[in-house]
Amino acid sequence: MSAAKTPTAPLGPELALAGSVAESVEVLVIGLTKGAEGPEASVGDALDDATAEAVLAGLVAVGATGKAEELTRIPAPAGSGVASILAVGLGDPDDVDAQRIREGAGVAARALAGTTVAATTLSSLDLGAAAEGFYLGAYTFTRFKSAKSAPKDNGKPLARVELLVEEPGDQESASTLARSAAIAEAVATAREFVNTPPSHLFPEEFAARAEALGTAAGLEVEILDEKALEKGGFGGILGVGKGSSRQPRLVRLTHKGSGGRSVALVGKGITFDTGGISIKPAAGMENMTSDMGGAAAVVATVVLAAKLGLRVGVDAWVPMAENMPSSTAQRPGDVLTQYGGTTVEVINTDAEGRLILADAIVRACEEEPDYLIDTATLTGAQMVALGNRTPGVMGTDEFRDRVARISQQIGENAWAMPLPGELRADLNSKVADLANVTNHRWGGMLAAAIYLKEFVAEGVQWAHIDVAGPAYNTGGPFGFTGKGGTGVPVRTMISVLEDIDQQG
Structure with a gap:
């Protein structure tokens, strides 16, 4: 390409x-x-x-x-x-x-x-x-x-x-300005992706733009098209994308670093989300151009890591698809096979983000990273629980708390949330290994993270950042944030990478 x-x-x-x-x-x-x-x-x-x-x-x-x-x-x-x-x-x-x-x-x-x-x-x-x-x-x-x-x-x-x-x-002032200017540009880059309408930013185009940014920053770039995804068994990405004429992609952007720890980043890249057959209400659907906010942040962050010359290795995985209803779309009741072999009963086609993330998480874990951060505009339940400006962070306890603490220190104010064990049974399916949603409305943000947890390899320190509200400002401007894409959680992720770079 x-x-x-x-x-x-x-x-x-x-x-x-x-x-x-x-x-x-x-x-x-x-x-x-x-x-x-x-x-x-x-x-x-x-x-x-x-x-x-x-x-x-x-x-x-x-x-x-x-x-x-x-x-x-x-x-x-x-x-x-x-x-x-x-x-x-x-x-x-x-x-x-x-x-x-x-x-x-x-x-x-x-x-x-x-x-x-x-x-x-x-x-x-x-x-x-x-x-x-x-x-x-x-x-x-x-x-x-x-x-x-x-x-x-x-x-x-x-x-x-x-x-x-x-x-x-003074050299210190020059270095401070260079770092801050690079961070600001990365946040603005994520905003630019999110604000670009789906008529102009669909999976193939998004992948090409990510490739251009990655190549310019000296990253290694790999793109899997629909044929490679089919050959590799990426059933989640393919299942979500099969209703659209815009074919899905999986993009890998790698900053090698210079030794030390390795971090995988995974970002949800739904370039437009109608909900699929489980279609969303028309009112407000235009805001679903923001459903690739996690992917935008991940692309911007790995490019920023390279520009800042971080020693930590960063491997970014960005699954991209468009979730559309059509005669070829996946249906409620369908069973798909995630990358790695787990079978999933699709109860609700509007719970698609976790399906593409799961494929990418399993693939990312095959590279044996020390840490894994995934971020996504994943659940409306995040906004119900925490509002429009507070990301929810779930994952392995120690790393979850570290990510939340750093996020609060730099002003993105993510909040640590639990993963209640009793919710796991609610994801059981009668016909497959898992269902993609529970059969009730309670704890939706937590249940989505529990679903993702099933695909994180043992021993990997993991944090999931749900930015369903914080990634896109539908209200008036505030602080340094205008209407539309916000660039959250770029500043959190780069600060975590810098902390790992310094502390391990």
């Missing part, structure tokens, strides 16, 4: 280190906290004391409080070198951490649409978080906007951010 051409336009603003405010800067973004006696400004060395006092007085005069994500824009005092000051609220000083700065930078970036160059002092508080927040907050998806509806000059995303630091030539 020839690699597809991927969009080459940058997905976020140019990020640069600076020691002072340049003449080209139009807006200076500062942080504002809620002090005991009124708001307090974080201006670093960007303004002299007199100008900083004038700025704070002006902000107070128009009612700025420093409340988290509050935005206040005022004309800049004469002699400050910029046209205006944008203050973003960071809340209580005791609550200001990397995630708060990341969110504040994202809110500011969205407000600066139409601005060409901005500078910020948020970078003096946390350079990496500020860089990520500005990049991701400025991200927009306009690929299919024609001249009739594309943003005009005053609505175009922020083009450049100068991150003010004491020593812009």
Whole structure:
């Protein structure tokens, strides 16, 4: 297969280190906290004391409080070198951490649409978080906007951010910015995949784009088409994909690393999910373009691991299919054979994600990884249990807790969930080894993970991250997250990989 051409336009603003405010800067973004006696400004060395006092007085005069994500824009005092000051609220000083700065930078970036160059002092508080927040907050998806509806000059995303630091030539600052820019680009790449409609991102095209990204990053790439899947016995992937004219794929992207531990990543890649014969309601079905959010995150993460030069080996497996109803689609009551030989009675064709994941998990485990992380927009039950912004993490206890802890530290806030043993019997089938769903509605997120557990090899440390809600924002923008694909859980997975790289 020839690699597809991927969009080459940058997905976020140019990020640069600076020691002072340049003449080209139009807006200076500062942080504002809620002090005991009124708001307090974080201006670093960007303004002299007199100008900083004038700025704070002006902000107070128009009612700025420093409340988290509050935005206040005022004309800049004469002699400050910029046209205006944008203050973003960071809340209580005791609550200001990397995630708060990341969110504040994202809110500011969205407000600066139409601005060409901005500078910020948020970078003096946390350079990496500020860089990520500005990049991701400025991200927009306009690929299919024609001249009739594309943003005009005053609505175009922020083009450049100068991150003010004491020593812009310092190697540590340069390294921090390079890492954060790479992470932000990976998150935006996952968002771009998710936001691309299924008319333009179907299994073959998704595989080709993943191949292009992987090849550019120096990864080893292997793609199994429908014939290779049939020959190999990948019954789950084939069963889900058989109702569509778009043939399924299994993509393998490998970062060899330089020794040490090995990690397998598996991501659900349903490029569109109608539910199949067990068809979904029409209302909201258009959001099922997001059902490959796990796959998007896995592709972006393994490419990022290569760019960051991680020593840990990363083997990414991405099963891709389109779940459609047709005369050739699998039916409720059908029995399929997963890769590795387990037979499964398909009770509900809308519980398809676990079928393609199981094939990929068994194949990934044949390579004997030390750790395995799978991620998927797997169950609506995840949203019922944890809401739209909190991923659920299940798996082997120690690794599950490690993944959840790291996720909370970096602000994606995954929550550890149990795998109750009593639910296993509810997946028994009268005609096959397993049923793909239980016969009740209770604990659906947990039951799906228990199904996947059946396919994880003994001795492999495993974590399953359900991002059914967190991978796709159907509401209004918040923090550095706009409407549509969010890129969750890229930051969690790369942070876990870095932790394994350092700690084993």
